[in-house]
Amino acid sequence: MFKTGDTVVVNGSDIGQIVDITKRDLGQQICEFYIVEKRDQNARLMIPTNTKDRIRSLPSEDEINEVFTILSCEQYETDILVQKRKVFFSYLEKNRFKGAKEVASILRTLTLLKKKKGLSTAEKKLYTDCRQQLITEVSLAQKKNETEIEVLMDTALE
Secondary structure, X not given: OOOOOOEEEEOOOEEEEEEEEEEEEOOOOEXXXXXXXXXXXXXXXXXXXXXXXXXXXXXOHHHHHHHHHHHHOOOOOHHHHHOOOHHHHHHHHHHOOOOHHHHHHHHHHHHHHHHHOOOXXXXXXXXXXXXXXXXXXXXXXXXOOHHHHHHHHHHHHO
């Protein structure tokens, strides 16, 4: 369970800070909610505290190490490369509520596709979104500048 002040990832891509934990009467029952203030916007989200799949913590140091291992992997799942069209749907399924390792996996796949054949417009957007998501999560988790993480990530992806 999270506490007030924790930085979390909500719905797979929104990053924010829990500013309150509150109870609301929903008629037949009283439910508890995290109130999450989104990082880059003046918006708040209410996330039920019993919903484990919509909210997660920032990646741990071990997860960050695994992310960089995935990003720097030369030999990658060639079956995914062959099934280029499935990348987008794989991303939606994996990233929706899962962690940084899954996003890194999609980013690595898209990077290899980009080198081999190029990306469609939708895949370019997906590449940019995945890349920015990882940069933001890792920089917040490690309390480092995003530019520094961006350089490390680009180096790993080469």
